[in-house]
Amino acid sequence: MELKMCGQPWFEMQIEYSEKVGCCCYYKFGKDSLNTPLDVDRYWNGNKIKEIRKTISSNNAEGTGCDGCQYIKYSSVSNFVSMPDNLNPIQSDNWSRALNNYHDKRITVDSYPVKYYMNFGLACNLKCIMCCQAESRKVDKRQLPVEPLLELKPFFIKANEIAIIGGEPLMIPDARKFIDAIIHDPDYSDVKLSIFTNGTLLHKYIEPFRNMKRIGICISLDSIGNAYEYIRQGAKWEDTENNIIEFKETGKQLGHSWDVNIAAIVMKSSIPLMDDFVEWCIAHDTPVHFVPLNEENFTGDEDVFRNPVLLNNIPAWEDILDSAINKLEKRGWTAGGANSLKLIKKELVSRLLNYKGEELFNSGDIEGSFTLFAKSVESDPAFVTAFNNMGVVCWQSGDRKGAIKHFLKALKNNPYNRDTVMNCGRILVNIDQHEDARKLYKSYLTLHPDDNEIRGLYTEIEEIECVT
Numbered sequence: 001m002e003l004k005m006c007g008q009p010w011f012e013m014q015i016e017y018s019e020k021v022g023c024c025c026y027y028k029f030g031k032d033s034l035n036t037p038l039d040v041d042r043y044w045n046g047n048k049i050k051e052i053r054k055t056i057s058s059n060n061a062e063g064t065g066c067d068g069c070q071y072i073k074y075s076s077v078s079n080f081v082s083m084p085d086n087l088n089p090i091q092s093d094n095w096s097r098a099l100n101n102y103h104d105k106r107i108t109v110d111s112y113p114v115k116y117y118m119n120f121g122l123a124c125n126l127k128c129i130m131c132c133q134a135e136s137r138k139v140d141k142r143q144l145p146v147e148p149l150l151e152l153k154p155f156f157i158k159a160n161e162i163a164i165i166g167g168e169p170l171m172i173p174d175a176r177k178f179i180d181a182i183i184h185d186p187d188y189s190d191v192k193l194s195i196f197t198n199g200t201l202l203h204k205y206i207e208p209f210r211n212m213k214r215i216g217i218c219i220s221l222d223s224i225g226n227a228y229e230y231i232r233q234g235a236k237w238e239d240t241e242n243n244i245i246e247f248k249e250t251g252k253q254l255g256h257s258w259d260v261n262i263a264a265i266v267m268k269s270s271i272p273l274m275d276d277f278v279e280w281c282i283a284h285d286t287p288v289h290f291v292p293l294n295e296e297n298f299t300g301d302e303d304v305f306r307n308p309v310l311l312n313n314i315p316a317w318e319d320i321l322d323s324a325i326n327k328l329e330k331r332g333w334t335a336g337g338a339n340s341l342k343l344i345k346k347e348l349v350s351r352l353l354n355y356k357g358e359e360l361f362n363s364g365d366i367e368g369s370f371t372l373f374a375k376s377v378e379s380d381p382a383f384v385t386a387f388n389n390m391g392v393v394c395w396q397s398g399d400r401k402g403a404i405k406h407f408l409k410a411l412k413n414n415p416y417n418r419d420t421v422m423n424c425g426r427i428l429v430n431i432d433q434h435e436d437a438r439k440l441y442k443s444y445l446t447l448h449p450d451d452n453e454i455r456g457l458y459t460e461i462e463e464i465e466c467v468t
């Protein structure tokens, strides 16, 4: 994995309602605690963030919190490498310093974040079918408190962007107070305000936003019409569509840089109308980027990645995605658009092949299953499950060397995949390579210290080594 492109710990600070401070949503290890008053200096050159800078500078994610990072998987370039030309001198000086620190891979920096990203809490006015926050929302009522944040104004006005997310930020009281403070304070007029929203309440803010020259609205939208209303339960397509159009038109009339972009989730119910959805995005000039629905971020029975058999109920799903990809390419929306959708399609093809391979395996057609597993990794060379299955087939056929080869390929893509760690560990013990098995379990336990079964296997080896 090419980590070097990641600029997050040099450019972005994320502050969460859960009282954590970090630089991205993907880091697996612990984040700093949010102490109030928040000391930006102490955090920005603190041990945790310096550790992340060291990891990225070393370009080796193995065993670190960056291991398996989805951001790196779906992006090819840091969002921060080109500096906008509409910054004021203070913002521009800060961004130039941040760029120097990033390019020189400095661990201690003399710049401040160019972007602050603040998650205000989980409250939302919708009940989307795949929302992973639904259960936590019932019990976790915390909000990021607005008062300490307003104290950070001297830092915020050096930044290019302040991004606000929830839940639905336009209905979270402290997020609304924060937005109100910014849009009514001329000192913030050069800062870009970004809001991640479901767009249903946007109409209430179009008028109050007038003083802000730069606004970016990222709308969660995965389909149009009835499919949209089925996915985003509680929302009306006509209203959301009107909000987007009105926001864009008002920005244009005011001569402001008000942009809308779309964050779309690829899932069972968004695939059938994907082509029409892309056409809509193009017709309304709202660039779209795609993310897969996966178990880490979403829930529900919409997950065509874990349950690829669901794809069998979507007629011509591959053609639909191909057509959408073609349209995105023609429009020139490649990075997060066409390229992400291509990657996602390959992953889906791969998972379906693997599923069919598992069916063959269960029916006793071992050779046929191996062929499908091999095709699966041809389509997605990072698909751990198919490599693991190839290892299992080799193992069952008595080919221990082949089994280890495939298990190692699986582990290269994800050293923490439990099935593969178990399988590979067992076979290593079986051929008396105890030290390698011990290292494998030990590395896994750094991320999953509570896995008693693997801890037991690790302890068994340690005991064998003590005896010998």
Ligand code: SF4
Residues within 6 Å of the ligand: 003, 006, 007, 008, 009, 023, 024, 025, 026, 027, 028, 052, 065, 066, 067, 069, 070, 071, 072
């Ligand atoms: S987890 Fe990913 S996005 Fe976060 S700092 Fe590491 S490489 Fe960058």
Ligand code: SF4
Residues within 6 Å of the ligand: 124, 125, 126, 127, 128, 130, 131, 132, 133, 166, 167, 168, 198, 220, 232
């Ligand atoms: S808009 Fe976002 S936060 Fe709200 S229910 Fe839908 S997925 Fe969840």
